[in-house]
Amino acid sequence: xxxxxxxxxxxxxxxxxxxxxxxxxxxxxxxxxxxxxxxxxxxxxxxxxxxxxxxxxxxxxxxxxxxxxxxxxxxxxxxxxxxxxxxxxxxxxxxxxxxxxxxxxxxxxxxxxxxxxxxxxxxxxxxxxxxxxxxxxxxxxxxxxxxxxxxxxxxxxxxxxxxxxxxxxxxxxxxxxxxxxxxxxxxxxxxxxxxxxxxxxxxxxxxxxxxxxxxxxxxxxxxxxxxxxxxxxxxxxxxxxxxxxxxxxxxxxxxxxxxxxxxxxxxxxxxxxxxxxxxxxxxxxxxxxxxxxxxxxxxxxxxxxxxxxxxxxxxxxxxxxxxxxxxxxxxxxxxxxxxxxxxxxxxxxxxxxxxxxxxxxxxxxxxxxxxxxxxxxxxxxxxxxxxxxxxxxxxxxxxxxxxxxxxxxxxxxxxxxxxxxxxxxxxxxxxxxxxxx
Numbered sequence: 001x002x003x004x005x006x007x008x009x010x011x012x013x014x015x016x017x018x019x020x021x022x023x024x025x026x027x028x029x030x031x032x033x034x035x036x037x038x039x040x041x042x043x044x045x046x047x048x049x050x051x052x053x054x055x056x057x058x059x060x061x062x063x064x065x066x067x068x069x070x071x072x073x074x075x076x077x078x079x080x081x082x083x084x085x086x087x088x089x090x091x092x093x094x095x096x097x098x099x100x101x102x103x104x105x106x107x108x109x110x111x112x113x114x115x116x117x118x119x120x121x122x123x124x125x126x127x128x129x130x131x132x133x134x135x136x137x138x139x140x141x142x143x144x145x146x147x148x149x150x151x152x153x154x155x156x157x158x159x160x161x162x163x164x165x166x167x168x169x170x171x172x173x174x175x176x177x178x179x180x181x182x183x184x185x186x187x188x189x190x191x192x193x194x195x196x197x198x199x200x201x202x203x204x205x206x207x208x209x210x211x212x213x214x215x216x217x218x219x220x221x222x223x224x225x226x227x228x229x230x231x232x233x234x235x236x237x238x239x240x241x242x243x244x245x246x247x248x249x250x251x252x253x254x255x256x257x258x259x260x261x262x263x264x265x266x267x268x269x270x271x272x273x274x275x276x277x278x279x280x281x282x283x284x285x286x287x288x289x290x291x292x293x294x295x296x297x298x299x300x301x302x303x304x305x306x307x308x309x310x311x312x313x314x315x316x317x318x319x320x321x322x323x324x325x326x327x328x329x330x331x332x333x334x335x336x337x338x339x340x341x342x343x344x345x346x347x348x349x350x351x352x353x354x355x356x357x358x359x360x361x362x363x364x365x366x367x368x369x370x371x372x373x374x375x376x377x378x379x380x381x382x383x384x385x386x387x388x389x390x391x392x393x394x395x396x397x398x399x400x401x402x403x404x405x406x407x408x409x410x411x412x413x414x415x416x417x418x419x420x421x422x423x424x425x426x427x428x429x430x431x432x433x434x435x436x437x
Contacts, residue, residue, distance in 0.1 A: 028056030030421070031152040033143045039159045041167060041228050042136065043174055045115040045183055046158060050143050053107040062102050068147070071114065073132055074140040077155075083117040083132055086184055109300070114141075115184045131180065133160045148368055155425055163228070170224035174233075178213035187236045257308035261315045269325040273338050275318075282322045289314060360403050362391055377422055381415045 029052055036047035048071075054060045072080035102108055116130040133139050137160055144153040163171040173179075217233050224230040265272050276283040290311050297307040326334070357364075366387035374380035385408065392404045 028054065028060070029145055029147060029150050029152040030055045031143060031145050031154045033141070033154040033156045035141070035156045035158055038157070039161060040133070041161055041163045042133070042171065043115075043131065043180065044228060044232065045113050046132070046141070047111065047113055048141065048143070048156070049109065049111045050154070051107040051109040052102070052145055052152070054102040054104050057104055059104070060102050062100050062108050063147075068145060069110075070144050070146060071112075072142040072144065073117075074142070075137060077140045077157075080140070080142055083114075085112075085114070086116050086118055086130075086181075106295075109297075113184070116180060133158075136160050136162045148364065151371060166224055167227045167229065170220050170227040170229040173216050173220050173224075174229040176213070176216055179216050179233075182213055182217060183232060183236055254304060254308035254311060257312035258315065261312035265316060265319055266331075269328060269331045270319050270323060271326055271331060271334055272315075272319060274334060275323060279322045282318060286314060286318045359397070359399055362400070363388065363403060363407060366391060377415065377418050381411060381418075385411055 031050060031052050033048065033050045036049065037044075040046060052062060054062075070082050071085070072082045074080040100108065114132055117132040118130050138157060139160060140155055140157050142153055142155045145151060162168075217237070220227075220230050221233050221237070225234065262272050271278070293302065293307050293310055296302045297304060302310075325331075367384055370380050370383035370387060374383055388404050388408050388411075392401060392408070395401045395404060
């Protein structure tokens with residue numbers, strides 16, 4: 001069982017479906033946010049890094065959807081508003097890994113570039129733009145992991161300043177809706193067509209002509225190369241994006257390399273899915289090495305791209321060294337069996353989840369309601385406790401009563417951990433403000 005648990009975190013190396021243990025255990029997450037620069041100029045994109053750590057005692061599933069990672073911004077540190085991040089459709093959209101398993105004390109790290117907020121229209125210099133930070137001043141940026149079982153969040157503070165000197169001259173050219181979009185979309189300003197023949201250039205450009213945007217970009221790079229805005233645009237231009245007909249140059253993630261390696265092996269009739277069971281010792285050695293690279297990636301010692309390349313090459317080497325290709329008929333028979341087992345396990349898992357919701361769903365509803373309406377940690381736990389106590393009085397099912405009692409008994413410990421985390425966040429904010437006064 002240990003092999004399959006570890007296999008799932010390593011980007012589904014062998015494409016085996018992991019059916020996690022369904023039950024009443026809550027996820028335990030800790031979220032940490034770090035901004036690349038604490039002080040930015042108007043219109044300068046914010047590069048934000050964040051890691052989500054499993055601080056629980058069992059393996060947890062991390063869902064990497066944008067909706068699960070809302071970003072909120074505030075100017076007073078009290079009232080936060082969620083931003084709407086722009087989404088640039090790729091000319092040839094591909095499915096990306098959006099979920100993974102995280103072992104205890106392990107973390108997943110991600111980065112994001114923030115500039116535009118589509119939830120509001122800010123007018124700067126008469127040009128419509130959706131800037132997250134539309135004016136000089138202090139802003140609070142909150143990242144939240146919206147796990148309904150155990151939400152986590154962290155806050156970082158930044159300061160926006162007015163450009164001065166040569167930066168101010170470059171800003172007068174840079175402060176344009178088209179240029180803002182050019183930066184947010186990594187230089188993508190060209191026409192895109194999907195199979196349904198609908199065009200999206202008006203969405204991207206807001207009606208502005210691509211040549212005008214490129215002229216502004218080239219003017220800033222040529223006349224103001226050593227300014228903040230000149231360096232921003234030089235960096236965007238060198239990311240590999242064709243300036244007229246955009247073609248994304250985004251690096252592949254680890255799962256893409258592993259999927260390619262798996263397909264290559266399966267095309268030669270290797271039983272990749274059955275390898276862990278038939279060669280457990282060799283599989284364990286493979287996973288040990290990939291786990292080491294995985295940890296190095298989390299510590300930013302190697303890139304996501306390098307992690308994917310190494311893992312994929314080692315997978316091919318390991319499978320070819322310790323197993324032989326099957327006949328086409330035998331390979332198809334085995335894979336049909338794997339598919340049937342996966343469907344049966346999925347149905348079993350779904351049944352357990354439905355049974356849990358039927359028995360204990362009322363507890364989850366109370367928790368989610370308390371989280372939605374509370375403004376402080378104290379409010380949340382007070383409302384959560386009151387709701388559970390009321391439910392306990394009304395409950396008739398013995399299993400439900402037992403679960404409510406267990407949850408109530410665990411609340412003081414949960415609250416203490418959250419309050420300690422909140423205090424750490426408060427101290428971090430105070431330290432940051434003191435440093436940037």
